[in-house]
Amino acid sequence: MPLASEAWLDRFVGMNYYVTDCEGIGGRIKERLEDFIVEEVLIDGQVVPTGITGKPLPKIVSKPGPWVWMIIEKRGIDAITLSLVISRKLGVNYRDVSFGGLKDAIAVTSQVVSVRGVSINEVPNDFGRDIKVLNAVSMDRAFTTSDIWGNEFTIKVRNIDVSRKDSINCVINQLMERGLPTYYGYQRFGLKRPNSHIIGKHIIFGEFEEAVNELLTHAYPMEPPRIREVREFIARTGDYSKALELMPRSYRYYPERAVLKQLASNPRDFVNALRKLPHELLNLYVESYQSYLFNLALSERIGRGLPINKALPGDAVALLDEHGLPTKHVIYVNESMVDKVNELIMRGRAVPVGHLVGYNTKLPPGLQSDIELDVLRREGVDLSMFMVKSIPKLSIRGGYRPLFTKPIIISTNLANDGLNIVFRLPRGNYATVFLRELMKSKHPEIDFT
Known part of the structure; x- marks a missing residue:
């Protein structure tokens, strides 16, 4: 029987099960920003370093x-x-700023950021004390997701239960055997909110x-008391003008302020807000809602005891490229070809995928589609809803996401102050999903912030 999570936050974001059944080591991450280091790995294998790890800067011609490509190190942003x-x-317009992937906010991270319409001479050494520019080069195009392979994580887990140190190898071995579920991690949905x-x-x-009320008025217990008071004030009074005065001017609350400013002059104009x-x-x-539906379906597959690292008849399977990343070449597996497809999966040439549902999604017969349809029915969702008529630019066609990946473990070191672990994950995967299997926290809203 798969191990169910006891954490309310896991269930709230659709991560209902673990794939490993080893005891967790407990512990906390991110007690200090330096405890969680994320360094981008380019498609050619070069690492975009932070100043902490001392790796050399990548050679970018x-x-x-x-365009200007900047190597950025940021702290807590x-x-x-x-x-x-x-x-x-x-x-410049914020649409002229692009990057290959989102990074953890509560961390020290490095990545390439491209900006259109500026010259090298206009690039400063930093954008404030928490955003440093380590290098910059001119370029003929934007930096995109296709330019990165993934991320390398250097993480310290503090306050672990040392009596469970054998669980470290147990979890790693089971993940290599069973695959790491490709859940969307906490950062996708927010930890404090x-x-x-x-x-x-x-x-x-x-x-x-x-939607506006959820953004403005729903106060979560992990938020600062002052912010909870502002949200409760909005819910109680509907006084958007006064709330705009009360809401801090920090970049962190830019979404709330932007919406409040519109509502202050047009209180019922929620779409334009x-x-x-x-x-x-x-x-x-x-x-994020699409991601939540994916998490629910992946949880259901694990909960039914079905493999995530093997194809079943009716499953969709994506072929992998020379870097081990999924291509757009997706096939649907029938009974006659399942053995050959599973051979490709075992050799790292293919991977089972689930649907990221959208208005163009087709769900052919099969166990995975049945699971996904059950999730949609429970949520009351029709695929046509992903055609957002009031804001057409938000419409989503749909796509695919692998059901599992294998972390590349570079090193583990158990010290007096906790576990130091370095590993890599392909783009689109979350270190916290790996750490969740290792720690099995009952209170991730505390232990992961």
Whole structure:
């Protein structure tokens, strides 16, 4: 019987089961920013380093063009804030700032960020004390997701239960045997405010007032008391003008302030209030709900005792490229070909995938599709809802996501102050999903922040 999670946050974001059944080591991460280091790994294997690990800077060949690629090290900054800070400091539209992937906010992270419409000479050494520029080169195009392989994580887990040190190898061995579930991790939904998928669900259902209320008024216990008081004030009074005065001017509360500013002049204009948010953020909300549905379906597969690292008849399988990353070449497996496909999976040439549902998703007969349809029925979702008529740019066609991956473990070291572990994951995967299997925390809202 698969091991069910006891954590309310796991269930709240759809991660209902573990794939390993070893005891957890407990512990906490991110007690200090330096405890969680994320370094981007480029498609050619070069690492984009932080100053902490001392790795050399990657060799990126400069090309003349309207773009500048910057190697950025940031501390405790989320991706949306990073884009806003860079765009304002350089005087460009935030849509001219691009990167290959989101990184953890509560961490020290490094990545390549590209900006259009500036020259090398305009790039500063930093964008404030928490955003350093380690290098910059001119380039003829934007930096995109296709330029990265994934991330290397250097993590310290403190306050672990040393009596369970054997669990470290137990978890790693089972993950190599069974595969790491490709759940969307806590960061996708938020830890202090785990509600991006709830806002996204309201948008999909056309419930724009409810989406705004979730953004503005729902106070979560892990938020600072002052912010909870502001949210409760909005819920109680509906005084958007006064709330705009009370809401801090920090970049962290930019979404709330942008929406409040619109509502202060048009109190019932909820759709246009949402439109004041960056498209990337709105898209993140909708995709978060899509991610939640994926997590629920993956949980259900694990909960039924079905393998995630083997194909079953009716499963969709994506072929992998030379870097071990999924391609757009997806096949549906029938009974006659299942053995050959599983041979490809075992050799690292293919991977079973689940649907990231959208308005164009087709669900052929099979166990995985049955699971996904059950999830949609329970949620009351029709695929046509992902065609968002009031904000068409938020419409989602749908896609695929692998059901499992295998972490590359570089080193583990058990010290007096905790476990030091270094590992890599392909792009789109979350270190916290790996650490969740290792720690099995009952209170991730505390232990993962």
